[in-house]
Amino acid sequence: MEDTQTPRGSTDRDGDDAEPAAASRLVGSDRVLAVLKELARYPEGVGLEELTRVIGSPKPTVHRALGALRRAGLAGQDARGRYLLGDEFLRMAFAHHEARPEHVRVRPVLEALAHRFGETAHYAVLDGREIVYRAKVDPPTGAVRLTSTIGGRNPAHATAVGKLLLAHRLDTLEAVRDWIGDSPLEPRTTHTCRTAEALHGELQAVRERGYALDDQENEPGVNCLAVPVYAASPTAPSGAVSVSALTYRTPLRTLAGAADEIRAALGPLAHPHR
Incomplete structure:
Protein backbone atom coordinates (compact mmCIF):
# COMPACT_ATOMS: atom_id res chain seq x y z
CA MET A 1 0.00 0.00 0.00
CA GLU A 2 1.49 3.32 -1.04
CA ASP A 3 0.41 6.74 0.10
CA THR A 4 1.90 9.33 -2.20
CA GLN A 5 -0.97 11.80 -2.51
CA THR A 6 -1.06 15.07 -0.62
CA PRO A 7 -4.48 15.55 1.05
CA ARG A 8 -6.80 17.80 -0.94
CA GLY A 9 -7.13 21.32 0.32
CA SER A 10 -3.91 21.25 2.34
CA THR A 11 -1.32 24.01 2.03
CA ASP A 12 2.36 24.31 2.84
CA ARG A 13 1.69 27.01 5.38
CA ASP A 14 -0.37 24.86 7.81
CA GLY A 15 -2.52 27.83 8.74
CA ASP A 16 0.52 29.98 9.65
CA ASP A 17 -0.27 32.66 7.07
CA ALA A 18 0.60 35.43 9.51
CA GLU A 19 4.23 34.26 9.66
CA PRO A 20 6.86 35.57 7.26
CA ALA A 21 7.62 33.16 4.45
CA ALA A 22 11.17 32.45 5.68
CA ALA A 23 9.97 31.61 9.19
CA SER A 24 7.26 29.35 7.77
CA ARG A 25 9.79 27.43 5.70
CA LEU A 26 12.01 26.99 8.76
CA VAL A 27 9.10 25.65 10.82
CA GLY A 28 8.21 23.27 8.01
CA SER A 29 11.78 21.98 7.88
CA ASP A 30 11.79 21.50 11.63
CA ARG A 31 8.60 19.48 11.37
CA VAL A 32 10.03 17.24 8.66
CA LEU A 33 13.09 16.60 10.81
CA ALA A 34 10.91 15.89 13.85
CA VAL A 35 9.01 13.27 11.86
CA LEU A 36 12.27 11.74 10.64
CA LYS A 37 13.64 11.49 14.18
CA GLU A 38 10.40 10.01 15.46
CA LEU A 39 10.40 7.32 12.76
CA ALA A 40 13.71 6.08 14.15
CA ARG A 41 11.85 5.10 17.33
CA TYR A 42 9.65 2.62 15.46
CA PRO A 43 11.75 -0.05 13.71
CA GLU A 44 8.56 -2.06 13.08
CA GLY A 45 6.79 0.93 11.54
CA VAL A 46 4.17 3.38 12.85
CA GLY A 47 0.74 4.45 11.63
CA LEU A 48 -0.13 7.98 10.56
CA GLU A 49 -2.62 8.43 13.43
CA GLU A 50 -0.07 7.50 16.10
CA LEU A 51 2.69 9.54 14.50
CA THR A 52 0.38 12.56 14.34
CA ARG A 53 -0.42 12.19 18.03
CA VAL A 54 3.23 11.88 19.05
CA ILE A 55 4.46 14.77 16.89
CA GLY A 56 1.61 17.00 18.03
CA SER A 57 0.98 18.54 14.60
CA PRO A 58 -2.10 18.39 12.35
CA LYS A 59 -2.45 15.24 10.28
CA PRO A 60 -2.03 17.07 6.93
CA THR A 61 1.25 18.54 8.22
CA VAL A 62 2.63 15.16 9.25
CA HIS A 63 1.37 13.61 6.01
CA ARG A 64 3.20 16.22 3.92
CA ALA A 65 6.38 15.71 5.92
CA LEU A 66 6.17 11.98 5.29
CA GLY A 67 5.61 12.65 1.59
CA ALA A 68 8.76 14.78 1.41
CA LEU A 69 10.76 12.12 3.24
CA ARG A 70 9.44 9.37 0.98
CA ARG A 71 10.32 11.27 -2.17
CA ALA A 72 13.88 11.58 -0.87
CA GLY A 73 14.01 7.89 0.02
CA LEU A 74 14.37 8.71 3.72
CA ALA A 75 11.04 7.10 4.67
CA GLY A 76 8.89 4.32 3.30
CA GLN A 77 5.77 2.26 3.94
CA ASP A 78 5.45 -1.43 4.58
CA ALA A 79 2.71 -3.75 3.32
CA ARG A 80 0.44 -2.68 6.19
CA GLY A 81 0.77 0.99 5.29
CA ARG A 82 2.90 1.78 8.35
CA TYR A 83 5.71 4.29 7.97
CA LEU A 84 9.36 3.53 8.73
CA LEU A 85 12.83 4.77 7.88
CA GLY A 86 13.64 4.35 4.19
CA ASP A 87 16.42 2.28 2.68
CA GLU A 88 18.19 5.38 1.39
CA PHE A 89 18.38 6.81 4.90
CA LEU A 90 19.88 3.56 6.20
CA ARG A 91 22.31 3.41 3.30
CA MET A 92 23.48 6.95 3.97
CA ALA A 93 23.77 6.41 7.72
CA PHE A 94 25.74 3.19 7.50
CA ALA A 95 27.94 4.45 4.66
CA HIS A 96 28.79 7.56 6.66
CA HIS A 97 29.40 5.55 9.80
CA GLU A 98 31.63 3.01 8.10
CA ALA A 99 33.62 5.77 6.38
Missing part, protein backbone atom coordinates in the same frame (compact mmCIF):
# COMPACT_ATOMS: atom_id res chain seq x y z
CA ARG A 100 34.73 7.35 9.65
CA PRO A 101 38.49 6.73 9.82
CA GLU A 102 38.54 6.45 13.60
CA HIS A 103 35.73 3.90 13.57
CA VAL A 104 37.51 1.72 11.03
CA ARG A 105 40.78 1.88 12.94
CA VAL A 106 39.32 1.36 16.41
CA ARG A 107 36.82 -1.40 15.68
CA PRO A 108 39.35 -4.29 15.88
CA VAL A 109 40.52 -2.98 19.25
CA LEU A 110 36.95 -2.92 20.56
CA GLU A 111 36.43 -6.50 19.41
CA ALA A 112 39.62 -7.61 21.15
CA LEU A 113 38.70 -5.81 24.39
CA ALA A 114 35.14 -7.17 24.43
CA HIS A 115 36.50 -10.68 23.96
CA ARG A 116 39.26 -10.22 26.57
CA PHE A 117 37.08 -8.83 29.36
CA GLY A 118 33.71 -10.32 28.44
CA GLU A 119 32.25 -6.82 28.71
CA THR A 120 31.12 -4.07 26.34
CA ALA A 121 33.72 -1.87 24.63
CA HIS A 122 32.91 1.58 23.23
CA TYR A 123 34.49 4.32 21.19
CA ALA A 124 32.99 7.73 21.94
CA VAL A 125 33.64 11.42 21.28
CA LEU A 126 32.82 14.62 23.11
CA ASP A 127 30.00 16.82 21.80
CA GLY A 128 29.43 19.83 24.04
CA ARG A 129 28.22 18.60 27.41
CA GLU A 130 27.61 15.06 26.17
CA ILE A 131 29.52 12.12 24.79
CA VAL A 132 28.34 10.32 21.66
CA TYR A 133 28.99 6.63 21.06
CA ARG A 134 30.49 6.10 17.61
CA ALA A 135 31.21 2.38 17.91
CA LYS A 136 30.22 -0.43 20.22
CA VAL A 137 31.09 -4.11 20.54
CA ASP A 138 29.24 -6.37 22.96
CA PRO A 139 30.93 -9.39 24.53
CA PRO A 140 30.70 -12.64 22.56
CA THR A 141 29.08 -14.37 25.53
CA GLY A 142 27.04 -13.30 28.53
CA ALA A 143 23.29 -12.92 28.89
CA VAL A 144 23.39 -9.40 30.38
CA ARG A 145 24.55 -6.63 28.05
CA LEU A 146 24.46 -2.85 28.19
CA THR A 147 21.71 -0.86 26.49
CA SER A 148 24.01 1.79 24.97
CA THR A 149 23.64 2.30 21.22
CA ILE A 150 25.76 3.77 18.45
CA GLY A 151 24.73 7.40 18.22
CA GLY A 152 23.45 7.37 21.80
CA ARG A 153 24.44 10.07 24.25
CA ASN A 154 25.28 10.41 27.93
CA PRO A 155 26.36 13.37 30.11
CA ALA A 156 30.11 13.91 29.83
CA HIS A 157 30.61 14.63 33.54
CA ALA A 158 29.04 11.29 34.52
CA THR A 159 31.05 9.01 32.22
CA ALA A 160 34.65 7.83 32.08
CA VAL A 161 34.90 8.76 28.40
CA GLY A 162 33.51 12.23 29.06
CA LYS A 163 35.81 12.93 32.00
CA LEU A 164 38.79 11.65 30.04
CA LEU A 165 38.12 14.07 27.18
CA LEU A 166 37.17 16.97 29.46
CA ALA A 167 40.47 16.54 31.32
CA HIS A 168 42.28 17.53 28.12
CA ARG A 169 40.18 20.68 27.71
CA LEU A 170 39.41 21.96 31.20
CA ASP A 171 42.66 22.29 33.13
CA THR A 172 41.59 24.82 35.76
CA LEU A 173 38.70 25.19 38.18
CA GLU A 174 37.70 28.39 36.39
CA ALA A 175 37.52 26.53 33.08
CA VAL A 176 35.32 23.86 34.68
CA ARG A 177 33.00 26.53 36.10
CA ASP A 178 32.75 28.26 32.72
CA TRP A 179 31.94 24.91 31.06
CA ILE A 180 29.17 24.21 33.57
CA GLY A 181 27.78 27.74 33.29
CA ASP A 182 24.19 28.14 34.44
CA SER A 183 23.21 24.52 33.76
CA PRO A 184 23.66 22.35 36.88
CA LEU A 185 25.40 18.99 36.55
CA GLU A 186 22.78 16.28 36.24
CA PRO A 187 23.02 13.75 39.11
CA ARG A 188 22.59 10.47 37.27
CA THR A 189 23.30 8.46 40.44
CA THR A 190 24.37 9.18 43.99
CA HIS A 191 27.98 8.82 42.81
CA THR A 192 27.81 11.51 40.10
CA CYS A 193 29.94 14.66 40.42
CA ARG A 194 27.55 17.50 41.22
CA THR A 195 29.81 20.51 41.75
CA ALA A 196 32.55 22.25 39.79
CA GLU A 197 35.00 21.50 42.60
CA ALA A 198 34.23 17.76 42.55
CA LEU A 199 34.51 17.57 38.77
CA HIS A 200 37.75 19.56 38.78
CA GLY A 201 39.20 17.10 41.29
CA GLU A 202 38.16 14.19 39.06
CA LEU A 203 39.76 15.77 36.00
CA GLN A 204 43.00 16.37 37.89
CA ALA A 205 43.07 12.68 38.85
CA VAL A 206 42.47 11.70 35.21
CA ARG A 207 45.44 13.79 34.06
CA GLU A 208 47.67 12.22 36.72
CA ARG A 209 46.61 8.63 35.95
CA GLY A 210 46.30 8.92 32.18
CA TYR A 211 42.91 7.17 32.24
CA ALA A 212 39.44 7.90 33.61
CA LEU A 213 37.09 5.87 35.79
CA ASP A 214 33.32 5.81 36.16
CA ASP A 215 32.40 4.29 39.51
CA GLN A 216 28.64 3.79 38.96
CA GLU A 217 28.36 7.52 38.21
CA ASN A 218 26.18 7.21 35.12
CA GLU A 219 24.25 4.04 35.87
CA PRO A 220 23.96 1.96 39.06
CA GLY A 221 25.73 -1.36 38.80
CA VAL A 222 27.91 -0.30 35.86
CA ASN A 223 31.51 0.90 36.05
CA CYS A 224 33.90 1.91 33.30
CA LEU A 225 37.50 2.72 32.39
CA ALA A 226 38.44 4.95 29.46
CA VAL A 227 41.74 5.75 27.71
CA PRO A 228 42.40 8.39 25.03
CA VAL A 229 42.54 7.72 21.30
CA TYR A 230 44.71 9.90 19.06
CA ALA A 231 43.16 9.06 15.69
CA ALA A 232 42.67 12.47 14.11
CA SER A 233 45.03 14.85 15.90
CA PRO A 234 48.71 14.39 16.75
CA THR A 235 48.36 16.17 20.09
CA ALA A 236 44.72 16.06 21.26
CA PRO A 237 42.56 12.94 21.65
CA SER A 238 39.84 12.63 19.04
CA GLY A 239 37.88 10.34 21.32
CA ALA A 240 38.27 7.60 23.87
CA VAL A 241 37.95 3.84 24.10
CA SER A 242 36.25 2.42 27.15
CA VAL A 243 35.42 -0.90 28.70
CA SER A 244 32.04 -0.71 30.47
CA ALA A 245 31.40 -3.52 32.91
CA LEU A 246 28.71 -4.79 35.23
CA THR A 247 30.11 -4.38 38.73
CA TYR A 248 29.22 -7.88 39.86
CA ARG A 249 31.12 -9.37 36.92
CA THR A 250 34.10 -7.04 36.66
CA PRO A 251 34.88 -4.82 39.67
CA LEU A 252 36.35 -1.38 39.09
CA ARG A 253 39.70 -2.44 40.57
CA THR A 254 39.96 -5.12 37.87
CA LEU A 255 39.46 -2.52 35.14
CA ALA A 256 41.92 -0.11 36.75
CA GLY A 257 44.51 -2.86 36.97
CA ALA A 258 44.15 -3.48 33.24
CA ALA A 259 44.64 0.15 32.14
CA ASP A 260 48.07 -0.53 30.67
CA GLU A 261 46.75 -3.59 28.85
CA ILE A 262 43.93 -1.56 27.33
CA ARG A 263 46.35 1.15 26.21
CA ALA A 264 48.62 -1.50 24.73
CA ALA A 265 45.72 -2.87 22.70
CA LEU A 266 45.37 0.54 21.02
CA GLY A 267 49.04 0.61 20.02
CA PRO A 268 50.06 3.91 18.37
CA LEU A 269 46.51 5.25 18.71
CA ALA A 270 47.02 5.48 22.48
CA HIS A 271 49.86 8.01 22.28
CA PRO A 272 50.09 11.62 21.09
CA HIS A 273 52.55 12.34 18.29
CA ARG A 274 54.44 15.56 18.76
